[in-house]
Amino acid sequence: MDLVSLFIRSAFVENMIFAFFFGMCSYLAVSKTVKTAVGLGAAVIFVLTVTVPVNWLLDTYVLQEGALSWLGSEYADVDLSFLSFIMFIAVIASIVQLVEMIVEKFSPALYGALGIFLPLIAVNCAILGGALFMQQKQFFSIGESFTYGFGSGIGWFIAVVAIAAIREKIRYSHIPPPVRGVGMAFILTGLMGLAFLGFLGF
Amino acid sequence: MSEVAEKEPLFSKKNKQLISDPLNENNPVTIQVLGICSALAVTVQLKNAFVMSLSVMAVLIAGNLLVSLLRNLIPGRIRIIVQLVVVASLVIIVDQVLKAFVYDVSKQLSVFVGLIITNCIIMGRLEAFALGNKPWPSILDGVGNGLGYGLVLVIVAFFKELFGSGKLMGIEIFGSMADGTGLYQFGYENNGLMLLPPSSLVIVGIYIWIQKTRSPQLIEH
Numbered sequence: 001m002d003l004v005s006l007f008i009r010s011a012f013v014e015n016m017i018f019a020f021f022f023g024m025c026s027y028l029a030v031s032k033t034v035k036t037a038v039g040l041g042a043a044v045i046f047v048l049t050v051t052v053p054v055n056w057l058l059d060t061y062v063l064q065e066g067a068l069s070w071l072g073s074e075y076a077d078v079d080l081s082f083l084s085f086i087m088f089i090a091v092i093a094s095i096v097q098l099v100e101m102i103v104e105k106f107s108p109a110l111y112g113a114l115g116i117f118l119p120l121i122a123v124n125c126a127i128l129g130g131a132l133f134m135q136q137k138q139f140f141s142i143g144e145s146f147t148y149g150f151g152s153g154i155g156w157f158i159a160v161v162a163i164a165a166i167r168e169k170i171r172y173s174h175i176p177p178p179v180r181g182v183g184m185a186f187i188l189t190g191l192m193g194l195a196f197l198g199f200l201g202f
Numbered sequence: 203m204s205e206v207a208e209k210e211p212l213f214s215k216k217n218k219q220l221i222s223d224p225l226n227e228n229n230p231v232t233i234q235v236l237g238i239c240s241a242l243a244v245t246v247q248l249k250n251a252f253v254m255s256l257s258v259m260a261v262l263i264a265g266n267l268l269v270s271l272l273r274n275l276i277p278g279r280i281r282i283i284v285q286l287v288v289v290a291s292l293v294i295i296v297d298q299v300l301k302a303f304v305y306d307v308s309k310q311l312s313v314f315v316g317l318i319i320t321n322c323i324i325m326g327r328l329e330a331f332a333l334g335n336k337p338w339p340s341i342l343d344g345v346g347n348g349l350g351y352g353l354v355l356v357i358v359a360f361f362k363e364l365f366g367s368g369k370l371m372g373i374e375i376f377g378s379m380a381d382g383t384g385l386y387q388f389g390y391e392n393n394g395l396m397l398l399p400p401s402s403l404v405i406v407g408i409y410i411w412i413q414k415t416r417s418p419q420l421i422e423h
Contacts, residue, residue: 024238025322086290132313178414190403
């Protein structure tokens with residue numbers, strides 16, 4: 001598959017948030033201001049770009065049926081794919097821990113702004129969802145999985161920054177009190193999702 | 203220990219509240235805004251919504267029980283990893299069970315079964331409740347939150363399947379579209395938009411609206 005079209009596809013057509021609702025929890029929680037949204041969005045891009053290729057390597061050389069054949073012919077029919085959930089989540093959790101330490105060391109301001117959300121990236125569905133979709137799509141090379149991870153991260157970034165900007169503006173409008181806050185964010189995301197359906201050709 | 207703590211009845215008032223609170227005032231999906239991804243994505247058919255809520259409830263109850271039993275052994279610094287491992291192992295079991303008994307549903311749920319691991323409801327309850335409470339209240343908390351999650355899923359799936367494809371649990375409600383019987387002979391048509399992802403967001407938004415109108419103390423300021 002052409003890498004450019006794969007990138008466009010993962011960022012817009014199969015946008016993590018508007019097509020699959022991956023990572024909605026942190027998406028709704030950090031989208032009150034644009035600043036925190038940019039910070040978490042950048043963290044998600046980075047973590048997705050790193051974890052998807054790492055998980056691709058793990059999947060191709062350890063987990064898939066017959067993946068262990070490089071160890072010798074007696075391992076050729078070992079199928080470890082039932083372990084993929086636990087392996088993926090372990091890889092993701094350790095990489096997130098690493099990112100947290102790096103950010104804390106080099107940018108304490110960003111660390112303070114992200115607060116609790118950085119460790120929560122580990123349980124952000126977008127990251128594990130990226131890994132599971134990567135497994136389902138059966139990419140042929142590490143370049144493809146890298147492009148897919150990066151594109152999905154960009155898509156998530158665009159979505160979270162856009163909704164944060166809208167929510168900042170909408171704070172001064174007259175919304176019926178019961179739907180203020182989360183309720184409005186849901187409906188807004190639905191409307192934005194309708195716009196993104198345009199990329200699918202509806 | 204010399205003093206014996208007064209034994210609580212199994213279903214005391216406090217314990218009943220653990221089950222009833224998550225259904226309305228403290229609903230995990232609409233009030234705490236946790237676990238949205240799966241709540242929205244698997245609701246095209248009522249059957250899938252039931253299977254998904256049962257799976258989440260099973261993982262939630264078992265995870266709460268295990269973490270609550272282990273709560274004095276888990277070192278504080280690595281608790282997230284321990285919780286993830288507990289949840290991931292439970293989800294693998296659920297995934298294998300689904301593949302064995304309801305293969306077609308498990309195919310339709312695709313990656314969303316795996317995503318139960320990162321369902322924030324589960325991590326949130328383990329972190330906020332099971333780590334600091336005895337096993338029995340933890341089980342009840344798991345039941346309550348599982349029901350609260352299932353309630354929203356079933357409501358969303360009800361409207362999506364009814365108006366999107368005119369069916370409930372695969373049974374045609376409005377008559378058959380192919381034969382033009384029932385409502386369809388008067389020119390009724392299914393709303394294809396209801397099958398697409400954005401409609402579930404709007405349904406949850408309206409659900410929150412109704413819920414907060416009925417209980418005004420929940421309104422955000």
